[in-house]
Amino acid sequence: MISAQILRRAGTACLAAATVVGMSVAPALAGADILFMSTQLRPLEEAQKMREVILKDFPEAVEFVPEDTGPFLTRIKAEGETGKVTVGVIGALHGDLPPVIQYLDGLDDVMAKLSADRKFIPAFAELGKLGTDRQVYVPWMQATYIMAANRKALEYLPEGADLNRLTYDQLAAWAKAVTEATGERKLGFPAGPKGLMHRFLQGYLYPSYTGGVVRTFKSAEAREMWAAFRDLWQYVNPRSTSYDFMQEPLLAGEVWIAFDHTARLMNALRDKPEEFVAFAAPAGPKGRGFMPVVAGLAVPKGTPDREASARLIDYLTRPETQVVTLREVGFYPAVDATLPEDLPAGIRLAAAAIGAQAGAPDALPSLLPVGLGGKGGEFNKVYRDTLQRIVIRGEAIDEALAVQAERLARIMQETGAPCWAPDAPSEGACPVE
Amino acid sequence: MTSERALPYLLLAPSLLFLALLFLWPLGEAFLVAFSDPGGGWSLANFREMADDLNFADALTNTLLLVVVVVPLQLALALGLGVLLGCIDRGRDTFLYIWTIPLGISDLAAGIVWLAMLSERGYLNSLLEALGLVDGPVLWLSYETPVALFVAVVVAEVWRATAIVLVILVAGMQLVPKEYYEAAEVFGASAFQRFRRITLPLLKPSIQTALILRTILAFEVFAVVVVLGGRDLPVLAGEAFAWQYDYQNAGVASAYAVLILTVSLAATWLYLRLLRVREESLA
Numbered sequence: 001m002i003s004a005q006i007l008r009r010a011g012t013a014c015l016a017a018a019t020v021v022g023m024s025v026a027p028a029l030a031g032a033d034i035l036f037m038s039t040q041l042r043p044l045e046e047a048q049k050m051r052e053v054i055l056k057d058f059p060e061a062v063e064f065v066p067e068d069t070g071p072f073l074t075r076i077k078a079e080g081e082t083g084k085v086t087v088g089v090i091g092a093l094h095g096d097l098p099p100v101i102q103y104l105d106g107l108d109d110v111m112a113k114l115s116a117d118r119k120f121i122p123a124f125a126e127l128g129k130l131g132t133d134r135q136v137y138v139p140w141m142q143a144t145y146i147m148a149a150n151r152k153a154l155e156y157l158p159e160g161a162d163l164n165r166l167t168y169d170q171l172a173a174w175a176k177a178v179t180e181a182t183g184e185r186k187l188g189f190p191a192g193p194k195g196l197m198h199r200f201l202q203g204y205l206y207p208s209y210t211g212g213v214v215r216t217f218k219s220a221e222a223r224e225m226w227a228a229f230r231d232l233w234q235y236v237n238p239r240s241t242s243y244d245f246m247q248e249p250l251l252a253g254e255v256w257i258a259f260d261h262t263a264r265l266m267n268a269l270r271d272k273p274e275e276f277v278a279f280a281a282p283a284g285p286k287g288r289g290f291m292p293v294v295a296g297l298a299v300p301k302g303t304p305d306r307e308a309s310a311r312l313i314d315y316l317t318r319p320e321t322q323v324v325t326l327r328e329v330g331f332y333p334a335v336d337a338t339l340p341e342d343l344p345a346g347i348r349l350a351a352a353a354i355g356a357q358a359g360a361p362d363a364l365p366s367l368l369p370v371g372l373g374g375k376g377g378e379f380n381k382v383y384r385d386t387l388q389r390i391v392i393r394g395e396a397i398d399e400a401l402a403v404q405a406e407r408l409a410r411i412m413q414e415t416g417a418p419c420w421a422p423d424a425p426s427e428g429a430c431p432v433e
Numbered sequence: 434m435t436s437e438r439a440l441p442y443l444l445l446a447p448s449l450l451f452l453a454l455l456f457l458w459p460l461g462e463a464f465l466v467a468f469s470d471p472g473g474g475w476s477l478a479n480f481r482e483m484a485d486d487l488n489f490a491d492a493l494t495n496t497l498l499l500v501v502v503v504v505p506l507q508l509a510l511a512l513g514l515g516v517l518l519g520c521i522d523r524g525r526d527t528f529l530y531i532w533t534i535p536l537g538i539s540d541l542a543a544g545i546v547w548l549a550m551l552s553e554r555g556y557l558n559s560l561l562e563a564l565g566l567v568d569g570p571v572l573w574l575s576y577e578t579p580v581a582l583f584v585a586v587v588v589a590e591v592w593r594a595t596a597i598v599l600v601i602l603v604a605g606m607q608l609v610p611k612e613y614y615e616a617a618e619v620f621g622a623s624a625f626q627r628f629r630r631i632t633l634p635l636l637k638p639s640i641q642t643a644l645i646l647r648t649i650l651a652f653e654v655f656a657v658v659v660v661l662g663g664r665d666l667p668v669l670a671g672e673a674f675a676w677q678y679d680y681q682n683a684g685v686a687s688a689y690a691v692l693i694l695t696v697s698l699a700a701t702w703l704y705l706r707l708l709r710v711r712e713e714s715l716a
Binding site: 241378 | 487553554569570572574575576577659662663664665675679680681682
C-alpha cells in the first residue's frame with residue numbers, strides 16, 4: 001500500500017516535471033498529492049465520502065489515508081525522528097495528538113488567517129493548543145452528547161427557563177413537574193449495560209458541579225453533587241438502568257426528557273422531528289460541562305509543502321465544507337455554519353443544540369479520558385459503580401466516595417495518566433484529591 | 434486386524450481433537466489467566482478483585498437462588514408432565530412435540546419474547562389495563578422491583594428449559610418395565626405408592642442426568658437475565674462477560690469463569706453422591 005503510494009507519487013512527480021518544465025509558480029504541481037492522514041472516517045464508506053464528495057471541490061490532488069491510531073502514531077513518530085516527512089495534514093481526535101505533540105508544527109499563523117473569515121467555536125480553538133501556548137491543531141469537526149425532549153414535556157418547563165440555558169436545578173424542577181402532572185417518571189438516562197452513562201458523569205455532571213473529573217472526585221462539591229443527583233433521581237424512569245440508546249424509550253413515549261450521544265438520539269430526531277426538540281445539557285455551579293469529541297487538523301514539522309497543507313485546512317474548515325461533512329459523515333461543524341434547509345430536520349435539530357451547547361458563555365468542555373490504555377473500561381466502572389452505590393442503593397455518600405476514590409487512584413497510579421481538561425494539568429499521574 | 438482395532442480410535446480422534454482445541458485449551462488458558470498477576474507471577478489478586486467488587490455478592494446470591502428455585506421447579510414440573518403423559522393413549526406425541534417447542538428457541542430469543550410481554554408497554558400491561566386491573570403501565574422489570582424481576586427470570590427460565598428435563602425423564606420412564614406396575618396393582622398399591630416405589634427409584638439415573646445438566650446450565654444463566662434485567666439482576670456469567678468486554682480485564686473475567694466451573698463441579702459431585710445409582714438398577 002505504502003510502496004504503491006510512493007510509486008504513484010513518483011510517477012506524478014515525473015509527469016509533472018516532464019510536462020510543466022518552465023512553468024514558474026505551480027504549487028499544486030510542484031510537489032505531489034497532499035497526503036492527508038486521518039484517524040477519523042476510517043470505515044470504507046466514510047473514507048469514500050471524504051475522497052469523492054467532501055474533497056471534490058478542492059482544486060489540488062489529495063491522498064486521503066485513514067489509519068488506526070496505533071500505526072498512525074508510529075508513522076508520525078518515525079517520520080519526525082528520521083526527518084523524512086511525507087504527511088501533509090493530520091486529522092485526529094484531540095486525545096490522539098498529545099503523544100506526538102513534539103513533531104507537530106505550530107499553526108498560529110494559519111489559525112489567525114482563517115479566523116478572519118470564519119468563527120471557530122472558541123472552546124475548541126482553545127483546546128487546539130493542547131494546553132501549550134501555540135496552536136497545535138485547527139478544530140475540524142465534532143460529535144457530542146446532548147439532551148432531547150418530547151414536545152409534550154415543554155409545557156412543564158419551569159417559569160423563565162430557557163431550554164438551551166437550563167441549570168441542573170431547573171432540570172430537576174422540570175422533571176418534578178412532569179412527574180406530578182403525568183404520574184410517571186419521564187426523565188431518562190442511558191444507564192443500561194451498553195449505555196454511555198459514564199460519559200454523562202465524567203463529562204457533564206462532574207465538571208458542571210466540581211470543575212474537574214479525577215482531582216475533584218470526592219471533593220465537597222462532589223458530595224453536594226451526588227446529593228442533588230440522588231434527589232433528582234426520584235423523577236428518573238427506573239428502567240433507565242436498562243436503557244442503552246435513548247432514542248428507543250423516547251420514541252416509545254416511556255421517557256420525555258433524555259440525555260445521550262447525538263448518534264443514539266438520531267432515530268428519534270430524524271423519524272419524528274415535529275415531536276422532539278434537542279437542546280444543550282444543563283449547567284451546574286462551575287459551568288456547563290459537556291464532552292465534545294473534537295477532531296482537529298494538524299501539520300507535522302518539516303512537511304513537504306506547508307502552504308498546500310494550509311490550503312487544505314482552509315478548505316476543510318470552510319462553513320460550506322463543514323456542512324457537506326455533516327451531511328455525508330455525520331460529524332458536526334467546528335465553526336459557525338448556517339445549515340441549509342434541505343438538511344434532514346433531525347440533523348438540524350441536533351446541530352442547533354450542539355452549537356448552543358459548545359457556544360454557551362459558560363461552556364466547560366471536558367475531554368474524553370486520555371492515557372488510560374486498557375484501563376478505560378475500569379475507569380468508567382468507577383463512575384458507574386459510584387452511581388450504583390449512592391443513587392440506586394442509597395449508600396452513604398462519604399463512604400461510597402471514599403471506597404470508589406481508592407479504586408480511581410489505583411487506576412490512575414497504574415496507568416500513570418496525567419490529568420486532562422477540565423482538571424488542572426499534573427506532573428505524572430492525575431491525583432485524586 | 435490391527436487396523437480394524439485402530440479404526441474406532443481414528444474415527445473418534447477428530448472429535449477429541451476438536452474438543453481439546455476448543456474446550457480444554459481455553460479452559461487451561463482461563464486458569465492460567467485467573468491465577469496470574471500483571472507482573473507475570475502467580476497470585477490470587479484477580480480473585481480478591483472479584484470478591485471486592487460491588488456486584489460480586491449479589492451475583493453469587495442471585496445465581497445460587499436461581500439454581501435453587503428453578504431446578505427443583507423444573508424437575509417437579511417435568512415429573513408431573515411425564516407421569517401425565519404416561520396416562521394418555523391418544524395424541525401423546527402431539528403433546529410431547531408442543532411441550533418441547535421451547536427447546537428449539539435460543540435463550541436470547543426466549544428472553545426477548547418475555548421482554549415483549551413484561552416491558553412497560555408490553556402485552557401484560559396492555560392486558561391488565563384492558564381488564565381495568567391497573568391504571569397506568571406497571572414496571573415489572575426494574576431495580577425497584579427486584580422480586581418481580583426475579584420471578585420474571587424464573588418464569589422465563591422454567592418456560593424455556595423445562596422441556597430438556599421432560600425429554601430426559603420421558604425417555605427414562607419408557608424404560609421402566611410395565612410388569613412392575615402390573616405387579617404393584619395386583620398387590621393393591623395406590624397410584625402415589627406406585628410413583629414413589631417404582632417410578633422414582635427406577636428413574637434415578639435419568640433424574641441424575643437431568644439434574645446435572647440443568648444445574649450446570651443454570652449456573653451459566655446469562656442471556657435471559659441480561660435481556661430482562663440488564664445489570665439490575667447481576668449473575669455470575671453476566672459479571673464474567675462484563676469484566677471481559679466492558680472493563681477489558683481478562684484476569685477477573687477468568688476468575689469468574691473458574692468460580693462458575695468450581696460451583697458446577699461441586700454440584701455435579703453432590704448429585705453423583707446423593708443420587709448414587711446401584712449397578713443392578715441400571716437396566
